[in-house]
Amino acid sequence: MKISLRRKNEVHIFDLDGEVDFHTSPELRAQLLKAIEQQSSRILINLKKVSYIDSSGLATFVEALQKSKRANSRIVLAQLESAVRSVFEIARLDGVFSLADSEDEALDMLSRSDTR
Amino acid sequence: MDKDSFSDYAIVIKNLVKSFSGRIVLDGLNLKIPVGKITVIMGGSGGGKSVLLRNMIGLYQPDQGEIYVDGENIVGVGEKVMNDVRRKFGMLFQGAALFNSLTVGENVALPLRELTDLSDEIIKIIVKVKLELVGLTGFEHFMPYQISGGMKKRVALARAIALDPKIVFYDEPGAGLDPITASMIDQLILDLSRKLRITSVVVSHEMKSAFRIADQIIMLHKGKVLEIGTSDQIKNSKNPYVQQFINGEPEGVIPLKQTSEAYLKGLLET
Numbered sequence: 001m002k003i004s005l006r007r008k009n010e011v012h013i014f015d016l017d018g019e020v021d022f023h024t025s026p027e028l029r030a031q032l033l034k035a036i037e038q039q040s041s042r043i044l045i046n047l048k049k050v051s052y053i054d055s056s057g058l059a060t061f062v063e064a065l066q067k068s069k070r071a072n073s074r075i076v077l078a079q080l081e082s083a084v085r086s087v088f089e090i091a092r093l094d095g096v097f098s099l100a101d102s103e104d105e106a107l108d109m110l111s112r113s114d115t116r
Numbered sequence: 117m118d119k120d121s122f123s124d125y126a127i128v129i130k131n132l133v134k135s136f137s138g139r140i141v142l143d144g145l146n147l148k149i150p151v152g153k154i155t156v157i158m159g160g161s162g163g164g165k166s167v168l169l170r171n172m173i174g175l176y177q178p179d180q181g182e183i184y185v186d187g188e189n190i191v192g193v194g195e196k197v198m199n200d201v202r203r204k205f206g207m208l209f210q211g212a213a214l215f216n217s218l219t220v221g222e223n224v225a226l227p228l229r230e231l232t233d234l235s236d237e238i239i240k241i242i243v244k245v246k247l248e249l250v251g252l253t254g255f256e257h258f259m260p261y262q263i264s265g266g267m268k269k270r271v272a273l274a275r276a277i278a279l280d281p282k283i284v285f286y287d288e289p290g291a292g293l294d295p296i297t298a299s300m301i302d303q304l305i306l307d308l309s310r311k312l313r314i315t316s317v318v319v320s321h322e323m324k325s326a327f328r329i330a331d332q333i334i335m336l337h338k339g340k341v342l343e344i345g346t347s348d349q350i351k352n353s354k355n356p357y358v359q360q361f362i363n364g365e366p367e368g369v370i371p372l373k374q375t376s377e378a379y380l381k382g383l384l385e386t
Binding site: 022025026029054055056058059060062063086090091092093 | 232233234235237238239241242245246248249278279280311312
């Protein structure tokens with residue numbers, strides 16, 4: 001999996017490309033935790049090019065969500081493929097995360113989250 | 117075999133022969149297990165179900181034949197390759213086979229700790245998700261002796277799917293459970309198959325359960341495939357062996373007493 005980082009205004013955007021699995025999720029975890037520690041208050045993870053996530057990928061997002069709440073930052077996941085979305089649904093976590101259908105929608109959700 | 121067939125089938129078995137001390141248990145078996153579906157392997161005791169299962173997971177080496185798992189022939193491969201192949205499997209043993217000295221959570225975490233480099237925090241989250249999938253949220257800290265037989269089976273199932281296997285083998289999943297708990301386990305097998313698209317291979321002799329969950333039923337008899345079909349096809353089979361098996365009748369084309377000659381010969385000639 002390839003991880004690229006870009007910024008749009010105040011938002012840290014992670015573009016992921018490939019599969020988030022046991023092999024690749026530790027690197028993603030390190031980068032996400034770093035962003036949260038550096039007090040990035042708004043994080044957008046674009047999953048458009050992710051075809052598969054396994055349990056470790058799901059757990060990595062859950063941990064990032066827990067830590068971001070503690071750090072008063074906000075995470076939105078955008079453009080999930082249906083196979084990826086179903087992993088969240090099966091674990092009944094689709095309601096816990098903020099999921100956006102497009103990057104614009106995700107940016108909009110993050111811009112309205114100043115109070116959080 | 118062309119590539120297309122492999123992408124449709126998780127396991128393909130060709131002409132499998134296995135004997136023990138000259139007694140043939142699997143006698144030129146051919147079958148295909150479709151990806152993402154539930155296949156139930158049925159047959160009477162001694163019909164070769166367990167031996168077939170053990171061949172599929174690489175515990176036995178066949179005398180002849182080929183076993184393709186995910187497109188790779190596992191017959192004759194070394195232990196190292198077999199270990200890689202086994203990582204694609206989850207296995208639910210007949211007894212739940214939990215470690216009694218470990219908590220429920222530690223049991224589920226075990227394959228993750230042994231086989232991955234994931235951090236403790238991530239493993240803890242995965243354990244919670246897997247326990248939720250089998251309806252055991254909140255039981256992480258229980259010891260195996262503190263929970264029922266049905267719950268132990270569910271913990272074992274959570275452990276079997278800890279590493280997100282593509283294929284899960286179930287050896288008599290309803291054995292030793294009351295009918296309600298057994299049907300709960302059936303529902304879990306269905307859920308995992310439908311939701312996670314896991315290929316499920318269930319060895320069982322319980323017809324009710326097989327009809328409830330199977331996309332495909334394979335009936336074994338005397339080490340050969342007697343019939344393959346959907347639940348309805350098997351129910352309506354014209355084969356007298358299949359009908360005798362379904363109806364659980366002691367007498368029929370499968371004789372209750374089939375060794376009388378050998379028995380007499382053995383007795384009288386000693």
